[in-house]
Amino acid sequence: MATKEEERLKGLVANLENELKTKESKNSMLEAEVRSLQRRMLRRDNEILKQERELHKLRSVLQQASTLMAAGEDHLLSSIQGDFGNGTNAKKQGVSGQSLSASSALSIPKHSKDFRSRTVIKEAIMENDFLKNLSAIQVRELVDAMSEKTVPKGCYVIREGENGSHLYVSGEGEYDVIKDGKILGRLGVGKAFGELAILYNCKRTASIKAVTDGKLWALERSAFQKIMMSSGIKKMENQVNFLKSVPLLSTFPTPVLAKISDVLEVEHFKKGDFIVREGTSGDTFYIISEGEVTVTKRNNEKDEEIRKLTKGEYFGEQALLKTDVRTASVVATSDTLDCLTLDRESFFQLVGDLNELRDKTYKDITNGKAEAKDRQVVEVNKEFAEVTLDDLEVIATLGVGGFGRVELVKCLKKPSTAFALKCLKKQHIVETQQQEHVYSEKNILLSCKHNFITRLYKTFKDKKYIYMLMEASLGGELWTILRDRGWFEDSTTRFYIACVVSAFDYLHSHGIIYRDLKPENLLLDKEGYIKMVDFGFSKNVDGGRKTWTFCGTPEYVAPEIILNKGHDRAVDFWSLGILMYELLAGTPPFTASDPMKVYNIILRGFDQIEPPRHINRTAVTLMKRFCRENPSERIGYQKDGINDIKKHRWFQGFDWEGLESRSLTPPIKPAVKGPSDASNFDKYPRDEAVPQDETSGWDKDF
Structure with a gap:
């Protein structure tokens, strides 16, 4: 009996084992099919990302086309504007x-x-x-x-x-x-x-x-x-004078007051409007720029007039210290009333706590002008003092433009080292009135020593060219790599943006604004780290002051440059948002067929841009904070400066110390065979044209 039962159980086990083998075989087949489907899904996801990028470009084109169709006769006017690029693969020109x-x-x-x-x-x-x-x-x-x-x-x-x-x-x-x-x-x-x-x-x-x-x-x-300049200066002076008349702010130096004036907003009221009601909480300070108000206080169920306030007078200043329970009402009594307003949160984010600021000394700001002048006194690197133009031999061309060329050269006195020689046509500089910018580039680059900024060693000149002997970064242009790859992943973009943030921190701490950020001006060194080049638009701007020259690359310029409102280092933070978008999406957010259309799209604001779906929300949030219309609201520009950027969620976990010490592994390691290897750059034809002599003498200090 027991033997039969054992045999039955053995047969059952054998059947179960066979069934198990069959199911394992089926599972293996299903797993293989799942892996195949996953690979197909991955390929489709990549294809969808590519299609989304193309769709993003088409939307931009359609937006322009619909604007043209709606504009009727106005599309003729755009024909008069300057030529603009040669499609999405053309380099952007400053x-x-x-x-x-x-x-x-x-x-x-x-x-x-x-x-x-x-x-x-x-x-x-x-x-x-x-x-x-x-x-x-x-x-x-x-x-x-x-x-x-x-x-x-x-x-x-x-x-x-x-x-x-x-x-x-x-x-x-x-x-x-x-x-x-x-x-x-x-x-x-x-x-x-x-x-x-x-x-x-x-x-x-x-x-x-x-x-x-x-x-x-x-x-x-x-x-x-x-x-534009006189109206901007007049507006800023008026607002600073208004702020100086307020006892709470009267001890602040002009540069701080100028910064505060940037966050003042104009609010309009009509006759009978209550600006402030007695007994309510408030956090806003008001300065009357036009019109008249009456201040009233409740007494025995009646409103009694205390006083009238007119242009240049203010009320609600205690709201900058703490949430203020209003002790009186303020009513507009003129037909129209314009007030400059400042709320406590905006004030705090821009310059900090008012109680702490009143006790602060401002030696660093008041001496800023003298320091800026000291920065202009720069010397040529002694190591290269004996190098002459005749010692240099051209190996290859690294870049070309309207200004001239950048050549890879070797020095007969230093045969193991290669350099980049920037050759600028003097006649072109004079024709475009860029003499001041060329001098500024020379002085600033000679004074800069930073991991992610290219070094300038010496300058030369002859009758046709100005020459700048610079550090050679042979990893190629970031723009070329972006063009070939389509767009970058989040982590890759994060590394390059962090390099630029570090460079901006250095420049801004020395009173320098850059004004021409774009992938074309970012090179990779042989290790894969960023080197920022082309400082032709950079400028020393003292704290609290603004500059008015229109310059930059059309897709990257901030609204205040377009509108000639005067600008400062806040424009660099705007351009950081545009760069971040271009690296993640493959194209800048603002594109059009001519520069005037680009400027008009920029003036509509970053919020009307719809980023491609593959860009995550955290990245979009940071880009929007960089590209605020009001310069004083941009991340990086406020009281905590660059630290606000470093603390943002998009940079969570990023090794900033490793970046500064260059111990991080860059996301892209270029192949550089030696100091004379120009293979990471596009090929350029020999320049056959010979520029005219220019002997006016403007370049005597080169």
């Missing part, structure tokens, strides 16, 4: 206006006009996508400064290929828009055109020809720049 000193902004000529002409000009300005962003005061000054110009039938107002420097408004007559000999359309009365030329020097890409006898109103670039 642009720069002429430097303007504060003293030259005093005299702005005015030209009398009748009522109809003033109305036509103002309406044309307010219909223009760019000019409509100007303040009412600036528009009024623009109208005053425009001069009359008569145009006989058949004459050209603008010629294709010529440099432009005027904005025009058509007052009378009709005008053909002509490009490559073809008539694109016709403009009538009340159209503003050529506005890019008042920002910086650019070539016209279409012609405007009078079909009938006509009249135009013209504004020259320098007059526009003077209007």
